[in-house]
Every structure is written in C-alpha cells, then in structure tokens.
Amino acid sequence: MTGSTENSMHGKAQAVVQADNVSGGIHVGASEAYNLPVPRQLPARPWLLAGREAETAVLSEAIMAAGRMDTLPVAAIDGPGGIGKTAFALDWAYRHLEEFPDGQLFADLGGVGGREPPAAPVEVLRGFLTAMGVPASSIPPDVGAASAMFRTRLTGKRVLVVLDNAVDANQVTPILPAAAPAALVVTSRNQLVDLRFGRIHRVRLGALDRAGSVALLAGRINRNAVDADPDAFANLVDHCGGLPLALSIVAARASRHPDFPLSALTDELGDASEDLGGFDAGAESMRLHSVFSWSTSQLAPELARAFRLLGFAPVAQIGRHAASSLLGIPLRRATSLLGELEVRNLLEQPAPHRYQMHELIRRHAKELAEEQDSVKEREAAARRLVDSYVGAAYKADRLLYPYRAQIGPAQSVEHVSVAPLADGASALAWFTAEYKHVLAVQHLAEQCGWWWQVWWTSRLLDTYQHHQALLEDNVDTSRRGVRAAERLNDPLAISLAERQLGRALTHTLQFPDAERHLDRALRAARDQDDLVGQAHTRHDLARLYSLAGRHAASLRHSRAALRLYRVNGDAHGEARARNRMARQFAELGDYETARRETERVLTLHENNGDLAGCAGALDNLGHISQLAGRLDQAVRHFSRALAICAANTDRHFEAIVAEHLGEAYVATGDFCTARTAFDRAQDLYEAQFRDAEARRVSARLRVIQNEPAE
Template identity: 30%
Template sequence: MGDEQLDLLEFNGHMQQARRAVAVGQPQEAADQLRAALTLWRGPVMSGAGGSVVEAAGAVLEERRLGAAEQLFELRLALGEAGELIGDLRTLIAQHPLRESLRGHLILALYRSGRQAEALAEYAKVRELLVEELGIDPSAQLTKLYEDILRASPELAGPAARPVSVAGPPAPQPPEAAAPDARRSAPSGAGSDRFPTLASLHGAPCTLPPGIPDFTGRERELAEVLEACRQDAGEGPRVVAIDGMGGCGKTSLAVRTAYQLAEEYPDGQLYADLRGFTPGEKPQRPAATLGGLLRTLGVPADSIPDDEAGLIGLWRATLTGRRLLLLFDNALDAGQVLPLLPSATECLVLVTSRARLLDLDGADWISLGVMEPGESRVMLGEILGDSRVAREPEAAAELADLCGHLPLALRLAVARLRNRPRWTVRYLVERLEDETRRLDELSAGERSVAATLSLSYKALEPELQAAFCLLGLHPGAEVDVYSAAALLETGVRDAEDMLEDLLDMHLLVQNEPGRYAFHDLVRTYALSLGEGRGGREAREADGRLLGYYTAATEAACTLLFPSRRRMDVDAPGTAYALPPMRREDRTLEWFDRESSGIQTLLARGGHEESPRLVFALARNASFHLNLRGRFAEFEAVCRAGLIATRSMGDPLLICRALNNLGVACWRLGRFTEAVEAGEEALDWARKAGGLDDEAVSLGLLGLAHYAMGNLASAYDYTTQAVRAFQTRDVKRLAQQQAEDLNTLGTVCLALGRHDEAADALHRAIEISRMHPHSGGEVTAWTSMALAQIGKGEFEAAHDSVTRAWALSATAVEEHLVLTLAVWSDVSDRLGDTRRAQEQEDRALELISHRTSPQRRSRVDNILALRHARNGRHEEALRLHERALACAEVMEYRVEMAHALEGMAAAAGHLGLPAAAQYRERAEMLFETMGMPPEGRRTL
C-alpha cells in the first residue's frame, strides 16, 4: 500500500474522530482532529498521474480537503477565534475564489475583529465576482450575513451560546440568548434597531437625523466611505467628504455611515446642517454652527464667546481627548467647514457638499453618482411595493431610466404614484416622456428636482450660469473642449476651465478625460432656463456649432479621404480652434464620438442662412458614415444636405447631393430610389454643364441598374462614365474612374465578356496604383480573379486574389470579405481544401452588421459553390437560401438568380421536389436580365 493510500486512511480516521467529538460536545477536540487531518496534505492529490479517472478521483479528494478546511474554520470561529483566521482564509480564497462558504467565514472573522468596513467590502467583492463569472447573486445565507452586519445584529456576537456542527453552518440562536447585552446597547429607533431616530448612545449626545427606513443600494459606496473613515488620520482629525449632484443621496449615505460608526465614537455623534444649498435660506455662518455645537456638548451659554476666533478656540479645546463623530451636511464651500474642524486626532469629520471642496487639505473625497439600474429597481420595489413593480416590470425600468437613476427623482416619482393610486406606472412614464413637462412631474409638495438643481445653478457666477445654459443646447451626448469653445465663443483653455468648474459643482459628469456630459434631468433643467431650442439664442448657438463642425470635419476628411474631390464651401476654418488631426486612428475616433451630435445638429434644421455649410457638413458626415457601414444614418445626412442645396438653387450642388443620396440608397438596397436620384442628378449636371458631376451620375446609374438586373442599361451607363473620364483630369477624379472601371468589369462578368472585364480591371488596377485610395486595388484584383475563374485560368486567379490579400491593410472589411470568399473558391479548385476552409471561416467571421446586404448575398453564393463541388449539397443549399433571403429583400436580381440556380442544383442532388421550381425561377430571371450562360457562376 503506497504512502498516499496510508495518508488517506489516516485522514479518514481523523475526520471520523472529529465528527464523534462534535457529537459529544467537544469542539476543541474536533478542531484538533481536523488540524491533524489537514496536515497530511502536502500537495495536489495524485500529482503527476494521468487519465480522466485519476483526475476525477483527485477532484473528489480535493473537495473533501476543502470541506475539512471549511469545517475547521467554522469550529475556530465557534471557539472564539477571529483575527487569527483572516490570513489563512484569504490564502484559501485566492485558490478558490467562488467558494461562498469560505467567503462567509472571512466576512464573519473580519466583522468580529472590528473590521466592519472590510467585511462589507468583501461581500461586495464576492457579489461582483459571482455576477460577472456565473451570472448569479450570492446565496441567501451569505446575503443574510451581510444584512445582519448592516444592522449590527446580535446574532453575530460572540459564539459562546451557539452549538457547533461539522456538518453544516451553526444554527443561529435567538438574539436574547446569543448576546443578552448586545440588544440593549444597540441604538433604538421607531420600530427598528436598523434605523435609529434621534437618540443618545451610551449617554453621549447624538443629534444625527433619522436614517431613511427604505434606504437601498449604495453598497459599494457605503463600503468605500466606511473604509476611508477607518484609515489612520495621522496628525489632525480624519476628514471624509462626500460630493455629488443635488438629489443623489449624499446626506442619506452620510447618515447611514454615521450610524454604522456610532459605537466607535462613544463621546457623541453631532450633526450640523450648513445650509449651503437650502431653499430660502442663507448658508450658515461658522460662528452660528459652533455656538450650537458647543451648547449641545453642554457648554453653558454664558461661557460661549461672541467672536469667531474665540469660538474656534473653545471648540477645539472642548474636543481635546474626546472621540466624536461630526457630520457637517450641505456645505457650500470650504470656508464653512475649515473653522469647524477639531484639532483632536480622535475625531472623525464627515462632510457632504455638491461641490468638491478642494481647500480641505488631507480630506478623502468620495464622489457619489447616480444609482446603478439594478439598485434603482430595488429602490422602486422598496418604496413603491414589490407587487406593484412586479405587475409592470418594463414600465418600472423605463421610469427609472426617465428619472436618470437619481434617488431624489425616483422618490418624487413614487410620491406621485402614491398620491394618485389610480395611476399606473405606465401612465406616469408616458407623462414623463414629454421632456417639456418632466421637471414639473418630478415634484411633491415643496420638494422637486428643479428646485434642487436651482440651488446649484444660483450658486454659480453669472459667467458660469450663461455657460451652463448654452451647453444645454449642445446636440451631442458629450461635449469636448473644442466644440464647447465654439459654442461659448471663447478660447479652448477658458472653455475647459468653465467645464471643470461645472464638473466640480456636479452639474456635469465626466466619463473620460476631456469629455463632459449632462445628466438627462440637468440638461432638461438647463434648457428650461432659456428660450429652449427654438429661441434666437439657440439658433445662434447652432450656427456657431455648424461652422465649427464643418471646419473640423473638413480637416478630418482631408486626412481620412485624401483622394476625394475638394470643394470650396466657405468653411470658416480659421474661426475656430480645431482638435489635432494628425493621426488617422485618432481622427477616426474623434469622428466616431462626434457623429451623433453632428447628425442631431443637421436634423434640427433652422440653418436657412447657411445652406452651403449644411451641405458641406452633410457631405463630410456621409463619408464617415459610409466608411463605418452606418447606411441609414448615411441616407439621413444626405437628405439634410439635399434640402439645403435645393433651397440655394445651385444646380451643381443639387447634383452632388443627389449623387450622395443615390449611393446611400444603393447601399441600403433601395435600387429604384438610387436610380431616381441618379437620373435627377444627371439632368442637373447636364443643365449646368458639369462634366465631372455628369460622369459621377452615370457611374451611379450603372451601379444601380446592375443591381436591378438591367445589365444592358448598366453596361451602357458605365461605359459612358468611363469614356467621360478619358478626357478629364484623371488625378482629380481617379477614385471615381477606378470605381467605374470596377463596375464595368463586374457588369462584363455578368454578360460573359471575360476578356473585356479583364481589360477594364487592368485599367482600374493601373489607376489605383498611381492614385491609391482605400480598397480600390483590392477590389480590382478580386474581380480580376473572378474573370480568370470564368476563363478557367485558376493559377492566374490564385495569383490575383493573393495580390488582393497582400493589400488588405488598405481595405475595409467590406472588400476583404469578398476577397476571402473568392480565395476560398480558387484554393478549392486547385485542390487545397484545408486552405479553402480556413479562408471561408475567416470570411464568415468578418461578416457583421456593417457588411452591406449586396456583399453578404454575393459572398454566400460564392462560398456555396465550393460545397456543391465537393458533394456537400445540404451546406450548399443552406448558403444559397441565405443569399436568396438577403437578395430578395432588396430585389438584387443578379444574386437572386445565382442563388436560385444553386438551390435548384443542390435540391436536385438531395431529391427535393422544389428543385424544378427553383430552376424555373432562375431561368426566368436570367432571361429577363439578358444574362447568357457564360455569365453564370459554375462549379
């Protein structure tokens, strides 16, 4: 028998003796036996042995070891140990982080060691880990332990009266039995020892306001504040300050913290409202605050000096040697707080303020934001009732969103529902959806969100008040310093200073450096202060932003799209400071962030005096949106640009706006609309004698007619476009000429004219090499490979598609998806099936929501050919069916016909009766389009 087997027998023996010791009431003996059992473990069980059976056996034994360790910790806790367990527990938890029983032992050990904040933080940590890793909440036992700590439950006191069991957790005894003195010494309250009212703890003065009975959420913030309060202060008192916007629950959190820490400050817990933001009242002077505090501490009135310096001296002398908790609520500025700070290091000072009081040296600052969505839902259930929320869960979630997860707003909304029992949650949501009346709805008696925000606004300097109102007009979800400078008509540094001041007052939030945002309700309040978005001031602000964004996007497009046609649009580039546009990646990130605001600005309208700027901004935005595959937004900005150009009556600008709109419609698969836009654009170009614009319109019409299956018309328009460019400035219009030659090559492939297609594509490649632009050469080489496949030149096709892939760094995913599909087909034809599958897999991985429907259907049809060629007819049928579904939505007839032909072949091999129907539909489409057999893709 090996050593490991002998150890296992001895381990089992110790475990049996431990169980017997517990049964006869000898917990110390049981603990000793468990220690002896665990010392036999010297490493992983059967380390080095192989096989699944051995691994499974090892896992079982490891589970028994962990069980023994958990039982030993439980016994040691029952025997009165606490702090000495913490290190060992942390070590074991590091190896098994999801083991909730170990976490429970650690939390209890921390709590009994006087480390309550760390115990709460440990719960928050395991809760976050379980949600992230497993998508579950902590167990009911662990949650109860956490709640017991929050309310300082006597059940958590010393374990002397508790029975101990190795088989499970200790059974909690009634509070009176577990800790007869603990219940009498806890703070008392109205119906609950968890939320005390004004009381005297251990005979010391306590003027804390009552806590909120239905206080919910803020677990992370509470743990953070408690941890900060228990840090070593060094010289002077410990000062912890909570800042946040009005209505976010600073006072509630501070009061809850104070009650959690009350027993650590036996000489008293004092509260003072400094009235920095109290409706109808002036901020409290330090002298008045000090006088009241001294009287509370029992200093006779005739001993309290009148001058502030004397008050400060007496205050600090009175606090010497005392352990007091001081809560200074609602501070306006540091000047209110500094005279109130004691010199005694034994004291703790809690401060709440809407602004971060930077002059409080040495203070720990904790910023309070809005609640998490989950916390908001829990809060609604607590104060409105779980049953009512359960009846309308979606409406409750929308209500929390409309309240911006701001605790004050949520409480006011619930107050409206309580006062109107006939209202449903959905009815209130519908009322709140009207932004113009939202702030009016969020009020109850003298309390309202608007009144709360008004106090913060009135505390601002006049210049900041004006900036706050103007920034509310910004169209973006976020504001950067450059657009703010344009909006505020100031320099970038001055704009940043104002943004930072508003951030310090929590009238703005910051998700990343340099970018600022409004809480939804704060923006609504800012808009309510002026004429709204329809007034003169708003129109002037929009005009400044229009000029700024036109200049900024012009600079961005110059870097990102260097081959595009330049246009003189009178963009006021020198009037505004612009963000740096030197790196393509950073510039594209800037465009991504600002895109939503630009679109909102264009959609607002009201720019009748600046139609050229509207057209230019819409054009610039369309380039970015086309690149990003956001085609519906691409169309929307094009329509905004078209409206502006029609108001001007400039035929060439109208033509260009129509051409852009036509491309957007083609991208969306709305080919008839693309043809209509192209035909009107062509008419305007010919009226104005704009030969360049005429060529662009011809190319658009060729592209749209090809998609519709009008191959003869597509060939006619595209060849006209190519001829028109032969006499033009190739460099200036190189990208457009290369695109039209690519289109001509594609049309010729459908017509079975492979040599003509190859000639057109050779010219496209030459132009793209001389005048590089994004993806042009990649597309031409990929189409060249298709032409060579049509001629049976598979080695040459492989060479072409390899060249295309070598240029992939210059192309977008849209081009690379097709390149990989064609490469997969060529590799398979040459017998390299492994490489063919790899390329197909990569092509399918690259397909995303940004891939145009035309490209998706074409790629699926090409990939299906390989599977049909190798007898995988079910997979071929699936891909062809997917291609057909995509093509039918937009009546992309060329790919519809290819899909149906492939489905007919696959269905025939599978013996499906639908094969004849598919073949009939395919032949009818081929005939209607005039596509000869030479133009059809074959195996």
C-alpha cells in the first residue's frame, strides 16, 4: 500500500521538501519559525498498513467531495484504543501530500496516553502559527484571537491539519480552518458527535477482517517461522481478534526470538486466554492493558461499573433489557449508559438495541470487574441476567408452543427487565438472536448451582431446538436439565426432564438410551399419579417404537395415551395421539382406518390452528396414500405438509417431509422432481448434522441419478 494519488484535488502540486520528522506533539525545526513558511509536521509514515482499503476510499471521497463543493473538508476518525487510528490517518496523509503543497500541520492533542492535562487549544494554535512563520511575540494569548489569526493565515492555502487523539469537540473547534482548500483530519477514541461544523464525515475503524489481520501479522513476523508452523500462525491471528495493536504486540514479541517456533508464543497467549497478560511487549504503549486503561480510567463511577459488569457477563452480545437486568437499574438509565459507552467506542451497536464489546476489550472489563467488584455484587448481577433470559425464554416458548403444560418459572429476583414479545414471529426472532446467549446463561447458572434456572432453561429451549433441528444441542441441554432436576430432588421436574431427554434421544436415533429415559419418566409420572405426564410419556414411547419399527408396541402406547388424554380433556393431545395411532394402522396394513383417523386429526388441528399438527397429519396422509398406491394424492399431501413446515420454520420436520416427497415422486416415475426434493432433504439434514439421514438420502440420489427424466 504505497504511492500517492495522481489526480490532485487542488490542481498540480508543487515540489515537496520533507522537514524534520515530528512525533508526539507540536515541533519546529532548528531554524527560526519565520524561516519555515511551509510546515511539514507529519510524523514518520507507518511502514505497514493492511486491511483498510475500504476506509481509505471513504476518507478520500469525503475530503475530495467537500473540496469540490468549496466547503471545509473535516473527517473524524474514531474507534477503540489499539485500532490503528493514528497509523491510518498518517498513511492517508502521506498518500495525499501532493494535494496539500502549502504544508501539513500535526498535533497530538493528548486525549490518551496518560498526558495530563490534554493539550490546550491555544497552545496548539501557538505551535501551528509559529510553524507558519508568525513570530511568537505576535501571537495573542487569547484562544479566540489566536483562532482567528490561524484561520486568516490559512486563507487560500492548501494545508492539511491532522489533530490526533482529540478528547472532545471543544478541544477541536478552535483549531478548525475556515474553509477549503484547507482540510482537517481528526482522530479520537470518542465519537465526536458534538462537533458542529458543516458536514463532518465520520470514519469509524473497526477490527480488521481475517485477510487484513493475516497481512499485517505476516508482514512483521519472520517468514520462515510462519511457513514452518502455519497452524500456530493462524492461532496467533485468532488470539488478536483483528485488533492492529494486538497484532503489533504479538509481532514484537515474536521478533525478540525470531528463531523460536511460533507455537511457543501461542502457548503463552493460550495460557492467558482469559486476561491480557500475554499482550505485553514492554513499552507502555505496547501493553494492551495500559492502552485500554487510558480509555477506562477516566470513566465516571456509574459508567465504569456498567463497563465492568458488561465485560463480566458471559454473553458476546447483549440486548438492553438484559443489560438493564445485569446492571440492576431502570431500562431508560441502562440505555443511556450503553449509549455513552458506545460514544466512547467501548461498545458497538451492530443492530438496534443490541450491544457488543470487542473480545479483548471485554477481557479488560472482566479483569477490572474481578479486581473492583465484590463477589457478592458480581453474583447478584449474574443472577439478574440469568433471570432476565429465563423470563424472556418463558414468554417466547409459550408463544411458539402454547400447548405446553402451564407451569410458571421460579420467582425472579428484583430489578429484572424482560424483553417484551408479542407473537410467534417476535418469539422466533428473539430465540434466533439470543440462542447462544441462553446456552451461555444456562452454563453460568449451572456453575453457580442455580438448579431451578438450569432446569427451566433446558425446558424452555426444547421447542426452539426441535423446530430448528438443533438435535445435539437438544440432547446436551436436556441432560443438564435431568442433572438439575435430580439436584432439586423434585419429582415433577425429574419426570419432565427425563421425558424431554428421552424425546431428544429419540430424535437423534439413540433408541436404547431414549427408551431407558422414557421408562424412568413414566415411572415418575405413575409415582405422582400424574395422568397428564403419563399421557405425554406414552405418546413419546409410541413415537420411539414407531421409528424403531415396533409398530404393535407403538399402537399399544398410542391407545393408552389417547385414553389418558380423553380423561384429562386434552383435545390437542388427543389429536396427536390419534395421528400416531393412525400411522401404526397404516404400517400394519389397515389403510382405510388409518385414512379416516388421520382426516379426523387434520380437521381437529385445523380447528385448533395448530400448524405443526396439520403438517404431521398431512405427512401421515401422504404416507398412507403411498402405501395404498394413491401416488398423486401422496404427492399432494406431502407437498402441503412441506409448505407448512417451511412457513412454520420447522426445519427438523421439513427435512423428513422433503425426503418423503422425494420417495413419492420416485414411485410416480418423476425422477427429475424426486432429485429436487431429495436435494432439499439432504441440504437440510447436512445443515442439521443429521449424518445418518444425510447418508441415506445421498444413497437414494445415487440410485436414481441415472434414471431418465419424465
């Protein structure tokens, strides 16, 4: 990334003479100020910049567009500490030297780095005016008068002003030129939202992508070491999270012992994966903890506490209701604090009302929380966070599956805010956004011994996991639910958890284990004289035996479940039991009885508005029609079921129905359409890591691939 722009914004450039290199503030060469009419104050150009092509283009267009309109070009570059703002600004400035032949002015405003106090605008103006040839005795001491003199001296001059590490807009405003052809580039860790001067072009620097990270680190590390251990090099890149300073620190550490294998450094960083101890190259500016502290040490107490607890939370991204609960403060105040942290680039908002920290900043916040917040306070914050997620998951699950037994979650602690959810669509969107975080808070609850929350989280994840075919996750969280129920020694919780685990194991085709857990659930329900629990468990056993090919046993359990559902007046359960029973009639050859029962079931589900039930009944009708040789009917039924699954985002059942539809088309001789259905089924199975099913469909595709199209 070298060279300069050929087309000048201001016409043909004059010859450039580089004066003494400058860094760290305002400097003048050895000659008297009035002998330096053309200042060249830029510090040395960064020797390597990678991965900033898009941002460079944005900055160039912003400056040039303003220049074409004869308005003052002002670009504000912001981002968190260590993101490379100064290097980016200087690299851009050197690329455009020819466009500013009347000079380049540079000042470090001292907004970071422990400088006390930051540079006063009047002192910066004094340095700039001196560099432009104004005798020191002629510079007024008043900031307003000095600012007016500065603007006057810049009139008509093509000068680039670079202000580095600004604290806020108040520090920058007096140093603004009046108009083009001068231009101003300012960097800050804070968003300069209160900088009011014409059109301010904001350029935010975020983490480098992987390609940029690889290029930056590879350019600074011994090439032989990289080639000798590419896996270790990749791990180093991963540890740095796209933060240029972290990459530079790792490169500096590697350069101390260029003959050492990179795995030695990855081991050190791996040992310190929960803190920032490994990111230390000696100098204060090359110690990540220190660089981050320059941003966080001056935070007001309430804001600092919010920053620490947000880093302590075990979630990569957090919504405002969960954040309000974590902090134990009202939603409006929490939202305000989140906004302040975002302005300071300690948080970012990738989506409305959702916030996240860079992973390395989050480690810093967590370190501070462990140092400054008591165990009791951290535990109370964690409990509020868990209860916020459990409360929202309870709402979401009720909206996705209203037929679940009405058992309310355990009483929440105080100061918990729960995300509002209005319908099934918002519930699905919430689960999709928060799924990984719900898993994380379940693990947190397990570590803390909050067994009710562990059990409830397991129960509330079940419907979403099943619909999205997250089958291995479903087994894992269900096992956690069983362990939690046993710790609680609660018979009802044990019965529900065992049945859920048995159902999850059935879906992953682990039939012996599934049968064992369902038998335990049935015994527990009998011991409590729980007829509803017995009905549900009998229905799950019927499903298990049907999939295992034990149709007589499945029919027996289906009939038992139907009787129990009738006794309890559960119309929804009765419809599902009848559907399972009809399936077994078909498997045992009684197609007419199976058809009548399933059509009755479909009517019941349609009247209840149960889309999932309708899909199951239609799939049953397709299967019965195919067994009876009514192939066109089978295709119609399977196609309707598939459409419902897609609309209802039931990915697990959608894959099954797509496979069934493929088989129906094979039976009709339409091999071309059959391949399309099988392809869909295979894609869904593979996406859900259902390897056995994917292999089965792949085998079917190989069998029919040479069959002629209809």
